[in-house]
Amino acid sequence: MTGGKKNPQAGTRFEIRVRDFLTERGWVVVRSPASKGPFDLMAMRGGAEPIVLPLGMERLYGSALVQCKVNGWCSPSEWNALLELAERAGAMALVAYRAKRKVYFNRLMYRKSGIPGEAQPWVAWSMESKEMR
Secondary structure, three states: OOOOOOOHHHHHHHHHHHHHHHHHOOOEEEEOOOOOOOOOEEEEOOOOOEEEOHHHOEEEOOEEEEEEOOOOOOOHHHHHHHHHHHHHHOOEEEEEEEEOOEEEEEEEOOOOOOOOOOOOOEEEEOOOOHHHO
C-alpha cells in the first residue's frame, strides 16, 4: 500500500463518515477540516474503563486522536507524530480506514520504524471491544 492523497474530496468525505460513525456511538467528536497536523478528529467520551495493556500497565481512555486514511496507510513520520501527541494527551491513537465499504480502526501501540518487512505496531480496535463499554 502506498501513501498520498489522490482525491482530497474522498478524504474529506471519509473524515465526515468516521466523525458520524463515532458520534452515533456516543462520542463527542471535533473535526479539524483540511488538517495538516497529526490528527483529523478528536473524540471524547465519559465512562471509559481501564484497559489492560502489555506488561500489566493500566490506562483509562476517554479520548482518542484519529487520523483518517481511506487506504489505512501512514508514513512513519505521520504515525509517530500521532502516537506522540496522543500519549502526551493521555488519549488513544487511532487510524481509521475503509475496507469493503465499512469503517475500521487500528490502535497504534508503539513507534513505527519504517524498516521494510517489520510488523506494524498496531492492534485492530473495535467499538465492541472491552475498552469501549
